[in-house]
Amino acid sequence: MSLDLRHDVPLAPLTTLGLGGPATHLVDAADAAGLREALDWSRSRDLPVLLLGGGSNLVLPDAGYRGLVLRTRVPGLAFEARAGRVVVRAGAGVPWDEVVRASVERGLAGIECLSGIPGWCGAAPVQNIGAYGQELAETLVAVTAYDRDGGEVVRLPSAACGFGYRNSRFKSADRDRFVILSLSLALAPDARPRPRYPELADAVAREADLAALSPGEALRLVRERVLALRRAKSMVIDPDDPDTRSAGSFFLNPVLGARAFDGLVERLADHGISAPVPSYPAPGGVKVPAAWLVERAGFHRGQRHGGVGISSAHALALVNRHGTTAELLELAVSIQDAVERISGLRLEIEPTIVESPPA
Numbered sequence: 001m002s003l004d005l006r007h008d009v010p011l012a013p014l015t016t017l018g019l020g021g022p023a024t025h026l027v028d029a030a031d032a033a034g035l036r037e038a039l040d041w042s043r044s045r046d047l048p049v050l051l052l053g054g055g056s057n058l059v060l061p062d063a064g065y066r067g068l069v070l071r072t073r074v075p076g077l078a079f080e081a082r083a084g085r086v087v088v089r090a091g092a093g094v095p096w097d098e099v100v101r102a103s104v105e106r107g108l109a110g111i112e113c114l115s116g117i118p119g120w121c122g123a124a125p126v127q128n129i130g131a132y133g134q135e136l137a138e139t140l141v142a143v144t145a146y147d148r149d150g151g152e153v154v155r156l157p158s159a160a161c162g163f164g165y166r167n168s169r170f171k172s173a174d175r176d177r178f179v180i181l182s183l184s185l186a187l188a189p190d191a192r193p194r195p196r197y198p199e200l201a202d203a204v205a206r207e208a209d210l211a212a213l214s215p216g217e218a219l220r221l222v223r224e225r226v227l228a229l230r231r232a233k234s235m236v237i238d239p240d241d242p243d244t245r246s247a248g249s250f251f252l253n254p255v256l257g258a259r260a261f262d263g264l265v266e267r268l269a270d271h272g273i274s275a276p277v278p279s280y281p282a283p284g285g286v287k288v289p290a291a292w293l294v295e296r297a298g299f300h301r302g303q304r305h306g307g308v309g310i311s312s313a314h315a316l317a318l319v320n321r322h323g324t325t326a327e328l329l330e331l332a333v334s335i336q337d338a339v340e341r342i343s344g345l346r347l348e349i350e351p352t353i354v355e356s357p358p359a
């Protein structure tokens with residue numbers, strides 16, 4: 001048995017929130033063989049399995065996890081020119097921002113706006129990470145994954161991943177079925193970035209005229225500006241910034257069709273909120289910023305709820321200030337209730353809320 005099993009492992013330090021009790025067992029798998037061995041070990045003991053990456057998009061129970069926590073730490077980052085594109089292959093255990101940094105350094109466009117997103121590559125397709133007008137699905141070619149149903153390694157092309165806004169089959173219909181081992185992306189060499197997101201486009205324009213820069217310089221500038229914007233909102237992990245003890249945005253931005261949006265405007269007006277309701281075009285209608293709704297519902301940045309609270313830099317990030325998961329979830333529900341009262345919308349929680357399996 002070559003499994004490097006550890007027992008009674010504190011999980012809080014393995015997450016960006018710093019919350020959650022210990023795991024009864026934890027193992028790191030560096031390849032498909034190690035993964036299969038770990039899954040066989042848990043199956044033979046009838047133990048549930050929790051897939052963990054960098055721990056930046058999940059909330060773990062205070063009671064810990066009674067089962068096997070499995071981290072897929074497949075290494076490797078490679079670049080290969082093919083048919084006018086460069087295919088980037090990254091192992092599940094590679095930090096996502098390392099892929100962005102190395103790609104921008106090589107002058108490859110397509111993921112520069114996704115700079116600074118924490119976590120590992122294996123989880124990036126799970127919620128189709130996105131930021132500043134770009135999302136993973138735009139450049140992802142395929143993932144390789146271990147199919148726990150079929151007991152084999154499969155290649156899933158992008159079209160088979162069921163990508164949507166912060167969603168995929170890995171987060172919905174086939175949650176926990178596939179363990180992602182690696183992903184491949186197709187990036188554009190020597191392409192000048194064209195930031196679409198107004199806040200980013202303005203920040204870039206204040207620094208330079210992108211058209212006057214070489215494509216490589218332009219890419220580097222976009223990455224730099226994205227990182228600066230993110231840092232200002234405490235959205236880049238920084239041990240010296242207590243507002244980064246979060247899981248990023250805690251709620252998804254609601255996407256509404258035209259009629260639902262009109263209904264929202266009316267309902268808000270009934271509650272005395274007649275300011276123009278912000279909205280941005282999105283597939284299927286318009287996106288309404290959840291942070292705006294949270295603030296209209298009476299919550300404010302920096303607000304405390306026992307040992308947790310709302311980030312002082314961003315109304316959508318719930319932060320741990322030496323509290324508990326129970327307090328965090330209590331705060332989340334009180335925000336959902338208050339937003340629902342004024343808007344009729346129930347905000348959807350973005351991170352995975354992990355339940356502790358029964359003893």
Ligand SMILES: Cc1cc2nc3c(=O)[nH]c(=O)nc-3n(C[C@H](O)[C@H](O)[C@H](O)COP(=O)(O)OP(=O)(O)OC[C@H]3O[C@@H](n4cnc5c(N)ncnc54)[C@H](O)[C@@H]3O)c2cc1C
Pocket residue numbers: 016050051052053054055056057058072092117118119120121122123124125126127128129130131170178179180181234235236237244246247248249352
């Ligand atoms: C400060 C901050 C800022 C953030 N900003 C953004 C942002 O701008 N945009 C954005 O989209 N997200 C953002 N996030 C959320 C998060 O960084 C991403 O969702 C990231 O991809 C999660 O990666 P992870 O390795 O930490 O996954 P984890 O949190 O460890 O896991 C997330 C989910 O993926 C599953 N999973 C993990 N590894 C695998 C695997 N190998 N195979 C299958 N399933 C797996 C887990 O079971 C869990 O359900 C932010 C988070 C923080 C803390």
